[in-house]
Amino acid sequence: MSNIPLPGFHIGAHHVRMPLALAPMAGITDLPFRRICKRFGAGITVTEMIASRAVEQGRERTERMAEIGADEHPVGIQIAGADPEFIRDAARWAEAHGADFIDINMGCPVKKICKQVAGSALLKDEPRVARILAAAIAAVNVPVTLKIRTGWDAHSKNVERIAKIAEESGIAMLTVHGRTRAQMFNGHANWEDIGLAKLAVSIPVLGNGDVVDAASALEMLRISGCDGVMVGRAVQGNPWVLAEISAALRAEAPPEAPDGGQRWAIVREHLEALHAHHGEHIASKLARKHVAWYSKGYKDSAEFRKHFQRISEWAAQIEAAEAFFAYDCSANEQIKQVWLHAA
Numbered sequence: 001m002s003n004i005p006l007p008g009f010h011i012g013a014h015h016v017r018m019p020l021a022l023a024p025m026a027g028i029t030d031l032p033f034r035r036i037c038k039r040f041g042a043g044i045t046v047t048e049m050i051a052s053r054a055v056e057q058g059r060e061r062t063e064r065m066a067e068i069g070a071d072e073h074p075v076g077i078q079i080a081g082a083d084p085e086f087i088r089d090a091a092r093w094a095e096a097h098g099a100d101f102i103d104i105n106m107g108c109p110v111k112k113i114c115k116q117v118a119g120s121a122l123l124k125d126e127p128r129v130a131r132i133l134a135a136a137i138a139a140v141n142v143p144v145t146l147k148i149r150t151g152w153d154a155h156s157k158n159v160e161r162i163a164k165i166a167e168e169s170g171i172a173m174l175t176v177h178g179r180t181r182a183q184m185f186n187g188h189a190n191w192e193d194i195g196l197a198k199l200a201v202s203i204p205v206l207g208n209g210d211v212v213d214a215a216s217a218l219e220m221l222r223i224s225g226c227d228g229v230m231v232g233r234a235v236q237g238n239p240w241v242l243a244e245i246s247a248a249l250r251a252e253a254p255p256e257a258p259d260g261g262q263r264w265a266i267v268r269e270h271l272e273a274l275h276a277h278h279g280e281h282i283a284s285k286l287a288r289k290h291v292a293w294y295s296k297g298y299k300d301s302a303e304f305r306k307h308f309q310r311i312s313e314w315a316a317q318i319e320a321a322e323a324f325f326a327y328d329c330s331a332n333e334q335i336k337q338v339w340l341h342a343a
């Protein structure tokens with residue numbers, strides 16, 4: 001392990017002391033979860049991707065996605081789109097919603113997005129990349145950042161050229177997920193390829209892909225030479241991993257992992273915040289996903305998840321989750337009956 005703390009970096013005027021970013025994840029990194037991740041050590045957070053065409057429609061759901069917390073600055077709002085004019089308008093909208101920086105998504109591999117020549121499909125059209133970045137940067141007074149993959153497929157990797165276009169356009173920070181679009185989420189992220197982007201430019205570069213703990217964060221940084229690390233899937237049901245990674249980046253000893261009671265307190269806070277933010281119907285659906293992740297590794301968790309997915313009432317979900325986490329601590333069979341029969 002390295003014993004030299006990372007110095008952090010700037011996004012425009014914002015000094016990011018802890019070079020650890022929470023990855024944007026649609027349907028996961030909403031405001032309730034970002035707040036928890038921030039507390040565990042994320043230096044920056046970014047909203048879920050917001051389609052540039054959606055912002056004009058002013059839907060409640062879109063507004064909710066752009067809601068940011070007073071306690072999470074510096075925070076970016078992420079936008080996606082293929083058309084420079086839509087991107088310009090979306091960037092202005094995001095700035096008006098209080099974003100400290102606007103992050104442009106050119107990494108999304110989803111077919112529906114790529115068909116509109118947005119997300120990672122843009123990597124095939126370098127002149128358009130430049131036009132989109134120029135439109136966003138000219139539209140706002142806050143810094144604009146970019147998130148990419150390493151190219152469309154193994155035969156057309158262009159991570160260095162895209163990084164240079166980004167720097168020449170005035171992008172303030174670049175994040176590289178070390179996979180091509182063709183790889184989707186398969187195989188292992190290529191941290192050497194991320195390093196090619198870092199070598200090509202002098203703006204801050206964050207490396208992303210398959211960082212799961214302190215050791216992998218330090219290894220990715222060693223191989224890529226990046227200024228910081230972005231972590232996504234590893235925080236699902238496990239936001240305290242950010243405390244472990246941030247301690248390693250400060251060259252400090254790892255903190256104690258939360259015990260069973262502390263974990264339940266985090267889960268409960270998360271569930272209550274989902275309810276307050278989304279309302280009961282959506283919170284109930286999201287709770288199924290998050291509680292399933294949080295329950296991994298606990299006693300009888302597969303059996304619990306099967307039952308929990310069938311519970312429809314919010315109050316019953318809370319009761320079952322509470323009993324399940326208490327059961328793990330005590331292995332008390334009477335408590336098991338509570339979550340086994342919650343409906």
Ligand SMILES: Cc1cc2nc3c(=O)[nH]c(=O)nc-3n(C[C@H](O)[C@H](O)[C@H](O)COP(=O)(O)O)c2cc1C
Pocket residue numbers: 023024025026027028047048049078105107108147177208209210211230231232233234
């Ligand atoms: C469910 C899910 C949703 C995602 N949504 C977004 C998104 O909205 N915007 C984005 O730039 N990347 C998105 N990503 C990609 C992640 O930000 C990240 O690049 C990827 O998961 C690799 O990092 P990891 O190995 O740390 O998870 C998403 C990934 C997942 C698994």
